[in-house]
Amino acid sequence: MKKIIIANWKMSPSSLKEAESIFAKVRSKAAKLRGVETVIAPPFIYLPLLKSRGRIKLAAQDVAQNDDGPWTGEISAKMLKGVGATYAIIGHSERRELGESDDIIREKLYQSLSRGIKSILCVGEKEKSQEAFPHIVREQIKKALKGTPRYFASKIIIAYEPVWAISSHSKGRADTPQNFFEMSIFIRRTVLDVWGKSAALRLPIIYGGSVNTKNAKGFLEIKGGAGILVGKASLDAKEFNKILEIANSI
Ligand code: PEP
Secondary structure, X not given: OOEXXXXXXXXXXXXXXXXXXXXXXXXXXXXXXXOXXXXXXXXXXHHXXXXXXXXXXXXXXXOOOOOOOOXXXXXXXXXHHHOOEEEEEEOOHHHHHXXXXXXXXXXXXXXXXXXXXXXXXXXXXXXXXXXXXXXXXXXXXXXXXXXXXXXXXXXXXXXXOOHHHOOOOXXXXXXXXXXXXXXXXXXXXXXXXXXXXXHHHHOOEEEEOOOOOOOHHHHHOOOOOOEEEEOHHHHOHHHHHHHHHHHHOO
């Protein structure tokens, strides 16, 4: 199975020229690696402009909760599909921080899946000290999947991203591969309760939070882990390409 490596560029870089430059460097590396599914999630406006995609797949960082209608500032899954988004990130903690509820996330997930977009559902607890964090993650998954038809199961990836581990967080430090391993079992168990064994067994589960060239291997070697979601380090083409090489070698 190919490792899934997703670059979340967030609200960077600040110019199209820089975006094209990072993209071109990553594209030429990705072209040589057969063991990796390389996905880049740039800001919306760069999506249709990053041409000659080669082996790179594009992802949207968000999707509107409605498919059409008078929603100023929103971008629908249909539009995103039309400009080449194969994937979409749904329910990122930075969106949740802006007020996105579990209900909104569920609707966004549904819109994205309905348009045939592979959807990366982000879940994760806010504080490291939260004792009940597996329960929090379980609730996030159950609420997002509630009412989502099981036939969409093969189009979903779950990204476990503890918020405290994200590099922009005040204490941002990567989680341990061991904890990711335990959480991946727990997440699979939750999906089993919702959708049954076959969906749970096939579900790709990835880790995100302060991944870099030093710690990527540990997360990529986890049995049952399907890849990683990389934020800050993905904006440095050299560093990201090194992560791709590490993934390819596993
Ligand atoms: C993210 O926010 O999705 C993320 C993984 O960020 P970082 O790698 O910068 O922690």
